[in-house]
Amino acid sequence: MSLDLKTKLDKELKDDAEIRNLWLEGIHNRDHRQTFKKINEFYDFIIVGAGTAGCVLARELIYNIPNINILVLEAGPPNIQVNDIMRSPCAYPSVSRTIETDWGYYTENQKMPGIVDPTKEVLNKGINYSRGKVIGGCSTVNAMIYTRGQKADYDLWAAQGPEYKIWDYDHCLEAYKAVENNTRKSPDEEFKKYHGFNGLLYVQDGQNDFDDIIKDVIKVAKNLGIPYNNDFNGVRQNGVGRYQHTMKDGKRFSLADGYLTDALKKVETYPPSKPFDIGSPHGLSDNAAKFVAVNVKSFAHMLNIIWDEEKKDENVAIGVKYFYDGRVHKSFIAPKGEVIICGGAFNSPQILMLSGIGPKNNLEENNIKVRKELPVGRNLFDHPSCCITAKVSVPNSTSTSQLHYSSSGLELGMFYKGDIKGKVPSQEHFLDERPDIQFHASTNLLDPVARANAKSGKKNDVLTLVSTLNLPSSVGHLELRSSNPFIHPKIFLNYYEKPDDLYLMMSSLKLSREIFKQPPLSTVWGVESDVDKEMSDEDWEHYIRKKAFSSSHACGTVKMAPESKGGCVNHRLQVYGTKNLRVVDASIFPTIPAGNLNAPTAMVAWKASILIEEDYKNKA
Incomplete structure (x- = not known):
């Protein structure tokens, strides 16, 4: 932090403290008079x-x-205090990390043995962790993506004993349908089996056409053997397709x-x-x-x-x-x-x-x-994410420079199984109906480090491919830091403590790099990623830990x-x-x-x- 910035911050904190003391004095005077009886x-x-x-x-x-x-x-x-940015899907990155609506959590630094080379110590740096502190909670500040998980997830819950039968997939599907008001036009009979149309939570298809470059990502995915999927909440989750969102008439619709x-x-x-x-x-x-x-x-x-x-x-x-x-x-x-x-x-x-x-x-x-x-x-689970960002040579070709009001920038999704040895996934992985990777393609800058360093007003065209580990085996925990209820607990995410998690993420990022290399992305669009060079597994581990961020899916x-x-x-x-x-x-x-x-x-x-x-x- 520069000296000028530190001086400015110190002055702002001092001003805040002075006003806070005046407020406390007013509260004290009011209570002393006992105007209101408890x-x-x-x-x-x-x-x-x-x-x-x-x-x-x-x-x-x-x-x-x-x-x-x-x-x-x-x-x-x-x-309603943030009615403007809260309602506008394009502004979701702003509403999810604002002092007015966010708890401001920050996770703990964690040192642990490396996975590729256990003789070397690696660092998981603490990260900002977004949590909605507002009426509607995270449904007021999230990216509005409507996905449920897989049948096997809920059948695992139900397998804990006979009394847990009420949590199997069929029972949970009944609840999902009761909550949902899906507005898809002319849904087919298969879609109707898995969705509700009379609930109070509106769910809709995207309002905008994909950017041309995103359409080409879909073409590349299909050419690699990834099947198209028009309903990630239907009979199977794997494939590439368009997300549905909790929106109504192009605006956020929270719980x-x-x-x-x-x-x-x-x-x-x-x-x-x-x-x-x-x-x-x-x-x-x-x-x-x-x-x-x-x-x-x-x-x-x-x-x-x-x-x-x-x-x-x-x-x-x-x-x-x-x-x-x-x-x-x-x-x-x-x-x-x-x-x-x-x-x-x-x-x-x-x-x-x-x-x-x-x-x-x-x-x-x-x-x-x-x-x-x-x-x-204990038992803290989360979906760790990592991304690769590429520059797009064609100017003014993405939503970075051409804003779509009703788009969060996260419309294209892909689900597939990663390779447990860290290799690029194959056709077999793409067809597996128990995928463990969730993939987003966006023309927004989603890398938290890059976003923090981005210069205001500068709009470079980018293509970001985000990989999220959806079935992690590493488990974290949190504990009290203090008996003071206003002090945040210590949060230990334990990302990539288990080898499988690291190699699955490595596998997905290697696929992202391959996607960038495919025409027309590499030819027509002139895409150049930030990981074009050859990297060892140890290099990948360093990259993954350095670039790690959370999907804010703690549970x-x-x-x-x-x-x-x-x-x-x-x-x-x-x-x-x-x-x-x-x-x-x-x-x-x-x-x-x-x-x-x-x-x-x-x-x-x-x-x-x-x-x-x-x-x-x-x-x-």
């Missing part, structure tokens, strides 16, 4: 996190369980748009013959009516779960403690109610650990009372599995050793699905709403 609020369900899962849950519960009220807490702002908006429409009183208590509209009283509605509080940072101290051995959740508008607030659940954590793969385990649920050693070193020892934070850290097999929640997503506490989000995935995770997370939330409804009706 009251105990009661809700039937408290949902922590208004992301993908929280939005689906709120809507399904409020319409399917009679006469309940729900509180949804969201740490970030309303999505907040579809589900939370609909949930907020229901506002009633019960019983209708009684007036509500003006002084305490969310109190518990047999003599007053209650509101049947969903309340959402933005900028509400969860602190910890409140436990029933009279039943210490049972770990009965009775409410939540959170920071909102400069104050600590408490909200409680009514009889038969639940606290449902929907914070995602980083926040959900952190909330549990701050509340005494997690690894004994990590809790004790942070002076947190251990209520239930579980491997919370698995509150694993759904038998407790004896490292599970933190059971098949109904209830936290072991507790009562009235559930986790519903990507953190419960036992293994990572082979695709983008927004759709699977919505599917899990829809299925969870059925389980919650069943349990609610069965309670005395």
Whole structure:
């Protein structure tokens, strides 16, 4: 960092601190006067996190369980705060890494033995890790790609025991179809078997034609023997084709748009013959009516779960403690109610650990009372990515210089199996129906390092080929850094700890290099990649680790599995050793699905709403 830049940054931080102190003084004066009396609020369900899962849950519960009220807490702002860039698909790189809507996570540096030469130590540098901190969560900031993974992914979940049968592919497909409103024109009968057309999440085909250079990438892929696939969520995933996106009429369509908006429409009183208590509209009283509605509080940072101290051995959740508008607030659940954590793969385990649920050693070193020892934070899966960028000699030929408003720049996808020995994949790999590589071709600059170094206003035409490892065997973890709920946990991704992962990525990048060499890319377009020279496997390992970035598909850290097999929640997503506490989000995935995770997370939330409804009706 230059001296001038550091001086400017120091001044900005000082200015921020001064204003923050003025704000604190105002809050202190207000509280000292005690203008507002704190009251105990009661809700039937408290949902922590208004992301993908929280939005689906709120809507399904409020319409399917009679006469309940729900509180949804969201740490970030309303999505309308970034209405312009959030709605515009072309601006997704901006909305996914802005201080207004992102948690600002950064992973830990990790040293480990090299894979190609274990006698040499290699470094996985810490990276920025995007996570949506906004109403709608990651569905408000992601690239909108709608993929579900493969049949085998969910059958693996179901194979954990007879009670897990509800998570097999057929049951999950039912949920996917219930959530989805697919707008494909004139879908064939095969397509109809795998898609829903009456759900609240809009899914559509691309609105723009491919750039000519992307059309030529498809031609090259076909010439190499890669089959065309017009539905990555259908009977098979392998092949090259166009993604569908969570969009409506060329604009982003988040789970907040579809589900939370609909949930907020229901506002009633019960019983209708009684007036509500003006002084305490969310109190518990047999003599007053209650509101049947969903309340959402933005900028509400969860602190910890409140436990029933009279039943210490049972770990009965009775409410939540959170920071909102400069104050600590408490909200409680009514009889038969639940606290449902929907914070995602980083926040959900952190909330549990701050509340005494997690690894004994990590809790004790942070002076947190251990209520239930579980491997919370372990089993962290992600989809590591790496890319090769090529310059395109033909000027003004790509979306880098010609913007398409309704395009995220990620329209062309490809799924295939990598070679386990790190060689260029063959025809056999392309036809394998259990692909482990997801491939994107884009005329946007997607390399995070190159983007950071790019000069403002300079628009070189590029073609980027991104490889993503969709079925990784390396597993990471996270742990508390502090008992301070405002300090991020330590995140260890463990990318390429297992040899298979490195060689599969190497195989995919070698294929990318071969694609660049094929006409008409090498002839008509004059494509020149940044890895034209011959490279040893050790060179490739260095390149892969240096260029590594995340697809932001973290999951698995509150694993759904038998407790004896490292599970933190059971098949109904209830936290072991507790009562009235559930986790519903990507953190419960036992293994990572082979695709983008927004759709699977919505599917899990829809299925969870059925389980919650069943349990609610069965309670005395």
